Amino acid sequence: MVDAAMPHHATGEPVLRLAGNWRILTGGVVLGLLVLAAVAAPWLAPFDPLDQELSAQLRGPAWSGHLLGTDSLGRDLLSRLIWGARIAAEVAVLAAIPTAILGTALGLLAGYFGGLADALISRLVDVWTSFPPVLLSIILVALIGTGLTSVVVAIIVIDWTRFCRVVRAETLKQRHMDYIDAAIVAGLKPMTILAREIVPNVLPLVLVLLTMEMGIAVIVEAILSFVGLSISTDAPSWGGMIAEGRQVVHQAPWIMAAPLLALLATVLGLNLLGDGLKAELDPVLR
Amino acid sequence: MSPVLAIERLSAVTGDTALLRDVSLDVAAGEVHGLVGMSGAGKSMIAKAVLGVLPPAVRVTSGSIRFEGTEIAGLPRARMRQLLARGIALIPQDPLSALNPTRRIDAQMTDVMRARLGLGAAAARERALALLDEVQVREPASVLRRYPHEISGGQRQRILIAIAFACAPRLIIADEPTTALDVTVQKQILRLIDDLRRRHGAAILFVTHDLGVVAKICDRISVMHAGVILEQGAVADVMAAPQHPFTRALFAATPRHDRPELDLRPVPDALQYAVSVPR
Numbered sequence: 312m313v314d315a316a317m318p319h320h321a322t323g324e325p326v327l328r329l330a331g332n333w334r335i336l337t338g339g340v341v342l343g344l345l346v347l348a349a350v351a352a353p354w355l356a357p358f359d360p361l362d363q364e365l366s367a368q369l370r371g372p373a374w375s376g377h378l379l380g381t382d383s384l385g386r387d388l389l390s391r392l393i394w395g396a397r398i399a400a401e402v403a404v405l406a407a408i409p410t411a412i413l414g415t416a417l418g419l420l421a422g423y424f425g426g427l428a429d430a431l432i433s434r435l436v437d438v439w440t441s442f443p444p445v446l447l448s449i450i451l452v453a454l455i456g457t458g459l460t461s462v463v464v465a466i467i468v469i470d471w472t473r474f475c476r477v478v479r480a481e482t483l484k485q486r487h488m489d490y491i492d493a494a495i496v497a498g499l500k501p502m503t504i505l506a507r508e509i510v511p512n513v514l515p516l517v518l519v520l521l522t523m524e525m526g527i528a529v530i531v532e533a534i535l536s537f538v539g540l541s542i543s544t545d546a547p548s549w550g551g552m553i554a555e556g557r558q559v560v561h562q563a564p565w566i567m568a569a570p571l572l573a574l575l576a577t578v579l580g581l582n583l584l585g586d587g588l589k590a591e592l593d594p595v596l597r
Numbered sequence: 598m599s600p601v602l603a604i605e606r607l608s609a610v611t612g613d614t615a616l617l618r619d620v621s622l623d624v625a626a627g628e629v630h631g632l633v634g635m636s637g638a639g640k641s642m643i644a645k646a647v648l649g650v651l652p653p654a655v656r657v658t659s660g661s662i663r664f665e666g667t668e669i670a671g672l673p674r675a676r677m678r679q680l681l682a683r684g685i686a687l688i689p690q691d692p693l694s695a696l697n698p699t700r701r702i703d704a705q706m707t708d709v710m711r712a713r714l715g716l717g718a719a720a721a722r723e724r725a726l727a728l729l730d731e732v733q734v735r736e737p738a739s740v741l742r743r744y745p746h747e748i749s750g751g752q753r754q755r756i757l758i759a760i761a762f763a764c765a766p767r768l769i770i771a772d773e774p775t776t777a778l779d780v781t782v783q784k785q786i787l788r789l790i791d792d793l794r795r796r797h798g799a800a801i802l803f804v805t806h807d808l809g810v811v812a813k814i815c816d817r818i819s820v821m822h823a824g825v826i827l828e829q830g831a832v833a834d835v836m837a838a839p840q841h842p843f844t845r846a847l848f849a850a851t852p853r854h855d856r857p858e859l860d861l862r863p864v865p866d867a868l869q870y871a872v873s874v875p876r
Contacts, residue, residue, distance in 0.1 A: 489694040490705075496648045497709045497760070498681030507708060511699040 334587030338522075341580025348393050349400035358387035360394040360547040369563045378399050382552075383559050391547035392569055399547045399577060402459065402532040403525035406466035410528075411521045413467060414474025415513070421475070422482025423505055433479070434474045444469050448531055452540045459532075462541050466528050474520055481513045515592035519585050526581035533574055549574050599666060600625045601768045601800045604648065607653060607660030607670070609642060609651070609825065610634050616655060617824045624768065629794065629801045631832065633847070635864070639824040640804045646670070647802070648687060649677040649786035660782040686766040688774045688790070691754035696745040703741040706760055713764050728759040735852045751782040753786060755789065762793055769794065771803045775810060787814055808851045812836060820844045 348355060357376065364385035372380045379388035421432035451465040485491060485508075494504045535541040536550025549570040554568025600623035609617040617639050624630040632640050645651050647662055649672060662670040664684060669677065689695040696705055706728070707721035716724065722741070729737035732755040745753060754774065759770055771790065775783040791814050792803055803815055811818055811832060818826040818835050820843065827841040837846045846864040 488697075489689060489691055490697040490743075492650065493687065493689055493695045493757075494708075495650055496681055496685075496687045497713070498678040498683075499708065500678070501714050503708075503712060507700070507704070508697050510699070514699075 325544055332587045332591055334583040335591065336587075338580045338582070338584025338587060341576055342584060345396050345400055345577055345580070348396035350397075351398045352394050354569075356387075356390035356393045358390040360386060360390040361545060362386060367558060369566075370461050371563070372565055379569055380563070380565055382555060382563075388566060389567055391552060392549075392573055394507075394547040395549045395552060395570060395573065396577075398459070398542060398546070399529045399532065399574075402463060403528050403581075406463045406470075406528040406532075407521055407524040408588075409463075409469045410470045410524055411474050411517055414471035415478045415517050417471065418475040418478025419509065419513070422479040422510065422548065423486060423501065429479070432475065436475050439469075439472045440476075442469075445531070445534060447536065449540065452535055457542075459542050462532050462535050466531055470524060472526065473524065474517065477516060477520060478513050481516055482509055485509045485512050491548050516590070519589045519592065522581055522585035522588060526578040526585070529574065529577055529581070601628075601665060602802065603661075603663045604643070604647070605661045605663075607643075607662060608658045609646065610654055610658055611652075611655045615824055617646075617720055620660070620821075620824070620826055622819050622826060622829070624800045624802050626767070626800055627794075627798055627802055629791075629815045630675060631811040631818040632802060632804045632821060633806060633811055633818060634821035635806060635847070637819045640806075640821055641772060642824075644687075644772050644802070644804050647770060648681070648685060649674070655874050659777075682709055682764040682766065684766055685768045685770065686761040686764065687756055688754075688761045688769060688771040690773045691777045692750050692757055693777060695757055696753055696830065698745055700744070701741070702743055702745065702748075702756060705745075706741070706756065706763070709760060710763050724763070725759075727858065728763055729756070731762075731793070732756070732759045734759075743775070750778055751786065754782075754786055758786070758790060758793065762797055762799070765797060766799055769799050769801045771805075773807075774804075775807070783810075808836075808848060820847065 342538065357378070364381065367375075367377070367381050367385045368383055370377055370381045370385075377387050377389070379392065379493070382388055382391070417432050421429040439592065447469050448462075448465040450470060452461045453460050455464065491504060491508055495509050499507075526557075532541055533550030533553065536548040537554045539554070541550060542548050552570040553567055553574075556570065560567050602622075602624040604620055604622045607617055607620045608615065620639075620643060622630070622632070622643070632643065634640050641650070641653070645655075646657065647664075647669070649669065651657070657670055660670070661668055664680060668682075669680065672680075696702070703722065703725065706717075706725040707718065710716045710721040710724055711718070714721075725741060726737050729740060734755050735738050735754055737745065740748060740752070740756075748756075754777075758774070774790065775786050778786060787810060790801070793799075803811070805811060815832050817830065818832045819826050820835070820839075820841065822843050828835060828839065828844045836848070839848055843864070848864070849859075849862045850864050852861060
């Protein structure tokens with residue numbers, strides 16, 4: 312009876328154990344490649360992504376040094392793809408992390424203190440989630456102006472509810488645990504209890520959501536670029552490249568295919584990573 | 598000498614149901630007072646009322662709870678926090694769930710000392726080591742680095758006892774501290790609690806349904822049923838000559854190692870319900 316203990320962690324080094332999960336491994340590799348491309352873009356890209364070579368438009372892949380060919384203005388596709396990874400990574404990090412912090416903070420407050428705080432925050436979430444997110448983001452960016460900053464702001468403003476809902480539910484569950492009661496009768500202050508007893512328990516969940524949110528942020532940026540509401544059109548963002556490629560898709564399908572595949576791989580990788588982390592970390596939460 | 602804890606005519610309700618009715622009980626300094634009764638008798642309600650953690654749906658309708666002469670029933674949270682840990686501490690019922698699974702023992706032990714005694718990180722750690730030694734946890738330094746799931750239930754209860762004694766409280770509420778443990782471990786834990794409270798001079802309100810435990814460790818006893826205290830007195834007296842029929846029935850339902858020839862009899866329904874009339 313005594314030794315029917317909490318679910319045991321698998322033994323071994325935590326990092327090695329996580330790498331043993333194929334979804335985490337695949338997702339991690341994809342994410343690693345994205346980060347590598349983003350950080351090392353100036354050294355990895357064979358050409359300047361903005362350099363137009365009007366005599367060499369719509370060249371096919373592997374044409375005289377252009378590994379993936381060129382687009383309708385004669386710009387090197389591979390270089391634009393690599394620089395596009397930087398924009399995708401920027402949005403993923405700059406949008407997803409503040410979204411997670413905002414949503415988690417509000418979810419913790421609502422779940423722990425309940426009462427008025429919970430009523431206000433929960434109603435706000437209800438109202439927020441009743442709007443279709445893509446439509447809302449297009450309206451928001453149209454209102455506050457185009458550009459990468461607006462895209463990031465739009466994602467934070469719209470998506471915090473994802474974190475808030477889940478964290479609130481988990482906090483409510485934690486609130487009834489014996490160790491929280493023990494902390495209360497030890498005379499610890501509510502904020503101390505939140506920070507030290509509850510946050511470590513919701514952190515794995517937030518990490519999983521954060522990974523998923525990064526995928527969502529990359530897609531949203533691509534959508535807004537596609538409709539021309541994100542970064543300026545000649546900047547190499549994947550969404551913008553898809554939009555350009557669409558116009559010449561009959562003559563040069565690879566121009567649209569390349570950024571689409573990059574987008575697909577990135578989002579798939581992030582979702583795999585999230586799923587894998589969820590599978591590994593969930594038993595800790597039970 | 599005035600008692601450490603004095604509960605006088607305490608009544609509490611939830612909705613229309615009476616949970617406690619005119620409960621009076623006191624615990625003298627250094628005394629172990631056993632609070633016994635069946636499940637649902639209201640033992641834990643009393644413990645929660647003393648600790649100021651009654652569920653929101655429960656309302657105290659009358660009576661008083663005084664700790665060292667200070668009224669603590671309905672004390673604001675911030676004032677109550679001043680008393681907790683240093684004045685009144687808890688040994689919880691279930692050692693498996695009373696430690697946070699995601700934090701090392703180290704952090705969970707030192708939190709209280711740093712917050713309530715104002716100790717620095719190093720001093721708190723040193724005191725944690727000394728306390729673990731005192732509750733006879735082997736290899737305290739290595740235990741401090743572990744997570745709760747890596748150590749046994751008995752060890753965890755020792756750690757929780759160490760935490761309860763960490764800030765030298767004058768009163769400890771022990772809420773069925775041996776119920777979740779193996780019988781063999783129970784005995785050691787009881788002896789440990791008894792040892793520590795003698796050394797530290799703490800009084801204990803010992804909530805339990807186990808009369809064997811009461812006989813071993815308590816000085817006085819209150820028998821409780823359906824929110825009412827039926828009988829109160831020195832353990833030896835009550836055990837030798839229980840006055841209330843319910844107390845007699847309760848004793849008859851408890852196995853006795855010294856009188857194995859006695860048959861066990863469940864508490865009769867008529868007695869179980871006799872006192873539980875609605876308010």
